[in-house]
Amino acid sequence: MGIELKAFFNWKLLILPVLAVVITLIVWPALPEIIPTHFDVQGLADDTGPKIMIWIFPAMLFLLPALMMISPMIDPRRRNYEKFKKSYGVILGVTEVFLFLMYGWILGQIFGVAFINGEYLLPVMTGLMFLALGNVMPKIRQNYLVGVKTIWSFDDPDNWNKTQRFGGYCFCVVGVLLLLSCFAPLAWRTAVILILIFTAALLPMGYSWLLFRKKEKEK
Template sequence: MKIKFNWRLMLLPFINLAAILCLLPFLPEQIPMHFNYQWEIDGYGSKLSFILMPLLLIGLGLLFQLLPHIDPLGKNYARFQKRVDHSFIALSLFMIGTELIMILAAASIDFIKPDILFQGLFGLLFMFLGNIFPKIKHNYFMGIKTPWTISNEDNWTMTHRFGGKLWFLGGFLAILFIVLPKELRTIALVIDLIVITLAPMIYSYIYFRKTRGYENA
């Protein structure tokens, strides 16, 4: 099968790389690359290593376009290819926003706190993903992966409907949590992430038991 790349989809990652290369001479030698749970900088990298982020985004863009050709259920991608493209654009904007947070921290510009910026980006990303989850068809790479969703298309559909609502709500709550004190905000965000990760998996199992059960149960 001939692989056709959507080069328009790669425009944003390449613009991101060009922008980082243009900014490179003006950046400090050390860029904040990691924050602890209190959003204090606890890890730095050279500004040359900062180029790895847009390169990683380009690599992800190429991978996203290979998925229909390497997935055993690749024929299903024709039913939701636009959702795949939109997911990559959303992920690109999230990663570019994360790069901006690091640049602002490197320049000691803190009129908007990095934790607030990141939590806002996190919330928007999960609201977006929650909105498209019900529209993602059965496949092996994208979506909520459990043994029960992968093995049964009905389970896949119902779990993604449930998970989509939960992820949208979880993203919305993540944005609301911004008003909390920093310590409570971090705890609330971690709990939020755990719930929206585990609850769809539990739902998938319960749906499996309800509709099929075990042969020897």
């Protein structure tokens, strides 16, 4: 039984993308021809590009929900999406809000409006996103788009469920540590953040492999 597009479509998902487009059209005439396109750990611009690149964020805000609405129809595990539909919506919503806030911060930097100190932007935003995703991760069922995906869990529902549960714990712990990384010296902060993010990604994968090895030994 197929999954219809309307089953995962919610008009609220268009609010932030449309708002981003409206904001971009309003500020477009006032944008300088060259804008910052990348920022270092201190929130200082370290790369620039033509102002047309400002459209990257509105485009991403439209493409993300489009991808996540189409995926349940083409994923070989499409039937499982109904089992975690609410969590799926949370994942999309959290990611959209993250992108929109980052876009707002960049516009603030361009026009000299400080919403949040750039030194704390990455650890705070990333930490909050990890906490939100970690809370819904245990509810994710087998699919090819979201969650911790390993070759050992795709054909083993028990391995998948335990891996997502463990991944959820890891994301929540790392989310808290990312928030606390605001207090790390600037010279170390980038390394700390990257180590924490890689830890959150690698630990669940290692756990999935251990579950697989344990099951193999029991055969």
